[in-house]
Amino acid sequence: MKKITTFLGCVGVVCLISGCSSDSDDLEKIVLPSQPTANVASSSNSNSTISSATAATSNSSNSGASNPTSSGNQSTDSPSDTIHKEVVIKSELDDYPDPYFSSGVFCWSEECEKEWAGKSSASAPKSSSSMTIDIGMSVEAPVYPTVTETQMIDARDQSVYNLVRIGGVHWMNENLKYKPSSGVYCDYNGKDVCATYGGFYTYSRAQAVCPAGWRLPTQAEAEAANLEKGHDWWTIGGRFKLTSSGESEEYGLDGEQGYLWLAAGTENNAWRVEDYSGKQIEEAASATDRAFNVRCVEGE
Numbered sequence: 349m350k351k352i353t354t355f356l357g358c359v360g361v362v363c364l365i366s367g368c369s370s371d372s373d374d375l376e377k378i379v380l381p382s383q384p385t386a387n388v389a390s391s392s393n394s395n396s397t398i399s400s401a402t403a404a405t406s407n408s409s410n411s412g413a414s415n416p417t418s419s420g421n422q423s424t425d426s427p428s429d430t431i432h433k434e435v436v437i438k439s440e441l442d443d444y445p446d447p448y449f450s451s452g453v454f455c456w457s458e459e460c461e462k463e464w465a466g467k468s469s470a471s472a473p474k475s476s477s478s479m480t481i482d483i484g485m486s487v488e489a490p491v492y493p494t495v496t497e498t499q500m501i502d503a504r505d506q507s508v509y510n511l512v513r514i515g516g517v518h519w520m521n522e523n524l525k526y527k528p529s530s531g532v533y534c535d536y537n538g539k540d541v542c543a544t545y546g547g548f549y550t551y552s553r554a555q556a557v558c559p560a561g562w563r564l565p566t567q568a569e570a571e572a573a574n575l576e577k578g579h580d581w582w583t584i585g586g587r588f589k590l591t592s593s594g595e596s597e598e599y600g601l602d603g604e605q606g607y608l609w610l611a612a613g614t615e616n617n618a619w620r621v622e623d624y625s626g627k628q629i630e631e632a633a634s635a636t637d638r639a640f641n642v643r644c645v646e647g648e
Contacts, residue, residue, distance in 0.1 A: 492559070
């Protein structure tokens with residue numbers, strides 16, 4: 349009888365252990381399907397695992413959407429802004445002042461620096477490490493005149509010139525009147541002599557003052573024009589005499605001599621027309637410290 353009782357007791361203990369083990373396995377199957385990487389190591393950490401799984405399930409249920417992508421998978425690139433700025437290089441020989449940037453502010457004038465220097469960072473334009481500056485460089489586009497067979501309109505100041513064709517070359521029938529920012533002389537005792545005779549230019553300015561597509565005549569072209577048109581076609585408007593520093597020293601020979609600049613490349617750089625000695629002398633001359641008139645011809 350004792351043997352039977354002992355055997356039944358052992359069977360009961362085995363069944364009890366087997367039942368507890370089965371409950372633990374069922375618990376893992378019920379709680380952990382949504383957490384496939386979780387691992388229940390022992391009954392001592394089961395409660396914390398259940399709490400985490402329940403919280404995750406609750407959050408998903410309340411939001412009605414799946415969990416967001418982790419921050420590790422999100423793009424960290426910030427928007428990139430590009431500023432396009434074109435810098436124009438003028439074709440004229442203008443002088444630009446040195447920039448002021450001693451205070452860390454890049455300005456083209458001292459007034460600009462005074463305005464921005466010392467201001468707090470809050471008032472300064474905001475910058476970003478993702479911002480790029482695209483600077484394009486270009487030369488100022490040439491301004492071409494409106495040209496017909498008998499007339500040319502200078503687009504720079506809207507001056508109108510009559511034209512004549514001599515030896516197959518298109519000539520201006522009068523002296524150029526355009527006034528650039530430098531290198532031209534007009535004032536004589538408060539009188540604008542350019543209004544009467546056209547502009548008086550230094551030689552360096554004369555080489556670039558004709559409208560786009562036009563240039564100074566060569567000595568051969570001036571001689572051909574003189575043979576066809578004669579002495580009276582030229583303007584006898586005198587000249588300005590200049591100092592070594594480029595200041596106007598004297599205006600004279602008005603009504604006595606006329607001068608036109610010629611293209612470089614020959615022995616002489618000017619064409620002189622005299623109004624005395626029987627109006628018979630037309631010749632080339634050379635000068636650098638003078639301001640003479642310009643009469644342009646068509647061609648590059």
